[in-house]
Amino acid sequence: MTAAKHNWTKEEILKIYNKPLMELLYEAATVHRLHHDPNTVQVSTLLSIKTGGCPEDCGYCPQAARYHTHIEGNDLMSVTQVKAQALRAKASGSSRVCMGAAWRNVKDGEEFDQVLEMVRTINKLDMEVCCTLGMLTENQAKRLAEAGLYAYNHNLDSSEEYYKEVISTRGFEDRLETIGNVRKTNVTVCSGGIIGMGEKTEDRAGMLVALSTLNPQPESVPINALVAVEGTPLEDQKPVSIWDMVRMVATTRIVMPETQVRLSAGRTQMTREGQAMCFFAGANSIFAGDKLLTTPNPDVNEDMEMFEMLGLNPQKPFIKKMQPETVEAKDSEYAALGEKPKWSRPEHTIDRNEAAKQKAKTIK
Numbered sequence: 440m441t442a443a444k445h446n447w448t449k450e451e452i453l454k455i456y457n458k459p460l461m462e463l464l465y466e467a468a469t470v471h472r473l474h475h476d477p478n479t480v481q482v483s484t485l486l487s488i489k490t491g492g493c494p495e496d497c498g499y500c501p502q503a504a505r506y507h508t509h510i511e512g513n514d515l516m517s518v519t520q521v522k523a524q525a526l527r528a529k530a531s532g533s534s535r536v537c538m539g540a541a542w543r544n545v546k547d548g549e550e551f552d553q554v555l556e557m558v559r560t561i562n563k564l565d566m567e568v569c570c571t572l573g574m575l576t577e578n579q580a581k582r583l584a585e586a587g588l589y590a591y592n593h594n595l596d597s598s599e600e601y602y603k604e605v606i607s608t609r610g611f612e613d614r615l616e617t618i619g620n621v622r623k624t625n626v627t628v629c630s631g632g633i634i635g636m637g638e639k640t641e642d643r644a645g646m647l648v649a650l651s652t653l654n655p656q657p658e659s660v661p662i663n664a665l666v667a668v669e670g671t672p673l674e675d676q677k678p679v680s681i682w683d684m685v686r687m688v689a690t691t692r693i694v695m696p697e698t699q700v701r702l703s704a705g706r707t708q709m710t711r712e713g714q715a716m717c718f719f720a721g722a723n724s725i726f727a728g729d730k731l732l733t734t735p736n737p738d739v740n741e742d743m744e745m746f747e748m749l750g751l752n753p754q755k756p757f758i759k760k761m762q763p764e765t766v767e768a769k770d771s772e773y774a775a776l777g778e779k780p781k782w783s784r785p786e787h788t789i790d791r792n793e794a795a796k797q798k799a800k801t802i803k
């Protein structure tokens with residue numbers, strides 16, 4: 440079994456991505472079988488615990504307050520609501536609940552304390568708990584780890600170069616710093632990106648360089664196909680082709696052999712045959728539930744039907760890593776520090792983000 444390599448170059452990755460498709464698929468499937476059970480797929484349920492009203496300007500995101508989209512915002516959910524949803528997810532075959540909040544960064548205080556309680560509650564249901572809450576300090580990462588967090592998601596989104604064409608309210612280095620803070624704990628890292636935002640193939644390879652040269656590599660890498668939402672700066676992007684998706688999944692599998700490659704947003708635009716090809720190419724995780732934060736996703740029953748047809752089994756929780764212990768708030772080693780970290784705010788002008796913002800002003 441080959442060990443993960445941490446010095447991939449863009450040229451090497453492009454060479455893999457551009458191989459004749461049958462060779463690429465064969466190589467990816469071979470790597471996949473060496474490191475994973477090809478008939479097991481991890482199923483996560485993504486839960487938007489706080490929707491909309493986000494101050495960031497991510498060009499793909501309908502939750503950014505500055506754009507006019509048709510999503511309904513909501514305040515932070517209660518622990519009871521989250522527990523009920525987690526139990527439903529568990530009953531339908533999910534081993535992990537991923538909670539997303541539309542925040543720029545985590546702020547110490549009541550709301551973060553409430554999220555910590557959600558983490559404790561879901562961990563006690565014997566499910567893996569993941570959070571995606573924006574930028575995070577080291578102390579906050581440690582508090583989440585103590586509460587029993589299994590994974591933290593923080594996507595790099597694209598290559599460092601193309602990132603600047605999509606987001607102006609924070610820098611690529613902030614993403615890496617947050618991932619570094621998570622790595623100072625025993626929480627696993629989930630980090631990937633989106634294809635179909637108008638980036639070049641070189642940018643896709645650049646993102647995979649950034650992820651694969653992390654040491655250790657992320658335990659989970661979500662590959663999203665852009666869902667172009669009306670009102671966002673990327674509303675006119677054409678859907679990404681299934682061939683691009685398969686190539687991206689296969690290349691990710693080859694450069695990060697031990698990682699769980701997650702088929703994320705954009706599955707509703709794919710046929711079952713297309714998804715089957717992605718599983719063959721090394722995808723071994725999906726998000727379940729009828730919504731991915733705010734964009735559509737296949738119905739969970741349809742997914743289970745697809746699993747049965749393809750002979751796939753949902754992965755049991757804590758197969759890759761032991762269940763973290765939950766430390767109750769009163770026994771916690773870490774206190775809220777009320778930190779005001781200096782996350783960057785480049786604020787360069789991205790024309791299409793500016794245009795979408797102006798358009799929203801005329802509508803509102």
Ligand code: SF4
Binds near residue numbers: 540542
């Ligand atoms: S992707 Fe996250 S940080 Fe960016 S606008 Fe959407 S909710 Fe905010």
